[in-house]
Amino acid sequence: MRENKSAAKILLYHGVTASASKGIENFSKKHIPIDEFESQMAYLKENATPLTLRDMVKYLKGDKSIPSNSVAVTFDDTYKNVHDVALPKLKKYQIPATFFISTGFVGNNVRFWTDQIEHFINITPKEYIELKLNNGLAGFSVRGQMQKQKAVIDIKAELKKMSPERRAAALLSLQASTEVNDNGNDVPNYANLTTTDLGNFDALPLFEVGGHTVNHEILTFLNDDELNNEIYNCKKYLEDYLCRSIDLFAYPEGEKEHISEHVISVLKNMDISICPTAINGLNYPSTDSFKLKRIMVGFMGERFPYQEYYERHKC
Numbered sequence: 673m674r675e676n677k678s679a680a681k682i683l684l685y686h687g688v689t690a691s692a693s694k695g696i697e698n699f700s701k702k703h704i705p706i707d708e709f710e711s712q713m714a715y716l717k718e719n720a721t722p723l724t725l726r727d728m729v730k731y732l733k734g735d736k737s738i739p740s741n742s743v744a745v746t747f748d749d750t751y752k753n754v755h756d757v758a759l760p761k762l763k764k765y766q767i768p769a770t771f772f773i774s775t776g777f778v779g780n781n782v783r784f785w786t787d788q789i790e791h792f793i794n795i796t797p798k799e800y801i802e803l804k805l806n807n808g809l810a811g812f813s814v815r816g817q818m819q820k821q822k823a824v825i826d827i828k829a830e831l832k833k834m835s836p837e838r839r840a841a842a843l844l845s846l847q848a849s850t851e852v853n854d855n856g857n858d859v860p861n862y863a864n865l866t867t868t869d870l871g872n873f874d875a876l877p878l879f880e881v882g883g884h885t886v887n888h889e890i891l892t893f894l895n896d897d898e899l900n901n902e903i904y905n906c907k908k909y910l911e912d913y914l915c916r917s918i919d920l921f922a923y924p925e926g927e928k929e930h931i932s933e934h935v936i937s938v939l940k941n942m943d944i945s946i947c948p949t950a951i952n953g954l955n956y957p958s959t960d961s962f963k964l965k966r967i968m969v970g971f972m973g974e975r976f977p978y979q980e981y982y983e984r985h986k987c
Contacts, residue, residue, distance in 0.1 A: 679954035680728055681720075681743045681977055684966035685709075687751040688758035691860040695794040696820045703753060703861045704970035710761045712969070715981050716743055717765040724768040724880060725920065729946050729961050738957065745769040746948065746966065748884055748922055749784065750777040753861060755869035762879070771873045772884035772922035775909040777864045783855045784862075784888060785843055789827050791856035792846055793820050803845040805830045806838070814850075832925065835893050867913060874914050882920030883907050883944075890925050891935045899935065903942055919945040926950030926966075936962045 687703030716722050721739040723731070725746060731738035745762070747754050750773055762769050776782060783791075793801070799815040801823070810830075812823040827846065831839045847853075856862045874881045883906040885891070891899055903921070910918045921939055923931055926949040939947055939962065946961045952974070953965035968974050975982070 678738070678740065679956060680732060680738055680959075681954060682725065682728070682948055682964060682966040683743060683745050683977075684948075684950060684968045685745070685747050685754075685758070686749050686968075686971070687753045687861060688761070689753055689861050690757050691753075693861070696817055696824065697790060697794050697859060698861055699790075699817075699821050699824075700972050701970040703751070706757050706761070708970070709758060710764075711985065712976050712981070713745075713761050713765040713767050715976075715978060715984075716745075716767055719978070719980065722767050724878075725770040725946065725948070726880065727768075728955075729964070732955060732957055732959050733961070746772065746922070748772045748926075748950075749888070750774050750865045750884075751861065752863040752865050752869065755865055755872060759872070763876075766878065768878050770880050770882055770920060772882045772920070773865070773870065773906075773910065774884045774886065774888040774924070775906045776886040777888070778870055778909075779867050780864060781855070781857050782864065783857075785831065785839060786828055787859075787862045788843060788855055789831070789846065790824050791854075791859065791862070792850040792852045793824050793827075796850035796852055798850060801846070801849040803827070803842055803849050805842060806833060832890070836887075836889055836898075870910075870913065874916075880920060881910060881914060881918070882922060882946075883910055883918055884922050885924050888924045890930050891923060892930050892932050896938075899938055903938060903944075907942060907944075917943070919943055921947040923947060923949055931963070 688709045689703035690706045720741045720743045723742050723744050725744040728744045745767055793814055800813055802809055802811045813819045814823050873879050885902040886906045889902055907918050921944045948964035948966050951965045955964055967977050969976050
């Protein structure tokens with residue numbers, strides 16, 4: 673299949689790993705291997721037109737045609753391996769990137785609830801667990817690797833439907849059922865950025881930092897006070913630390929049900945000008961800068977969107 677070189681691609685990464693995983697940790701490839709990431713960046717350097725996200729949006733909004741085979745690289749969340757592993761490769765190949773930061777995870781050992789689920793199930797000594805979900809008590813076999821992976825996928829899907837309060841209760845129920853007493857502080861891929869790392873992201877014109885809320889909460893689940901606090905406090909933290917205005921943002925989770933016109937109006941009222949989704953797809957001229965689509969490379973088998981890349985890397 674020939675590539676659509678007139679469409680603008682935005683790639684979405686979460687982490688890039690140089691660490692070996694144990695058990696089912698990182699089975700989803702949320703953190704793609706360093707060698708794979710480097711080969712992708714090398715391909716973009718030679719075969720695409722890498723742009724900053726801001727420049728891509730300018731082209732999409734403007735009268736000038738967007739350069740052929742345009743691509744923007746973005747990262748969501750707050751994983752330290754993005755700084756330690758991915759950033760040197762981005763510099764090596766001079767690939768622009770935007771880093772969307774959930775500020776409540778910077779410089780501490782707070783863990784994303786999705787990683788907590790994975791960790792609890794990964795190291796549980798139990799073969800069967802139960803927890804309270806929206807429809808009552810649910811049971812899951814976690815005897816083998818495939819069963820553990822299925823349990824993680826199913827439990828994540830249920831918790832994504834919950835308010836923050838109900839999700840927190842479900843996580844406590846899961847932790848009690850799995851009999852795991854730690855949150856994965858010794859797992860390298862779960863480690864968070866430091867404030868120094870954050871400053872390094874924003875130090876070069878090639879890179880830019882944007883917001884991703886304080887606590888990575890799904891914005892459509894929040895009341896107005898919570899919604900305002902998640903956006904405002906994230907933006908203020910970044911602006912105070914980086915000493916500049918922040919007008920880039922990304923929706924946590926970012927699927928269709930996690931975005932609304934009300935959320936968009938709140939973002940605009942806080943001077944946000946660009947907010948990409950996590951909805952899979954390509955972007956074309958006149959695409960709304962609050963409804964940009966991205967491709968979540970590697971996650972659950974999502975392919976790097978260049979067929980020629982795979983043809984070149986055939987065994």
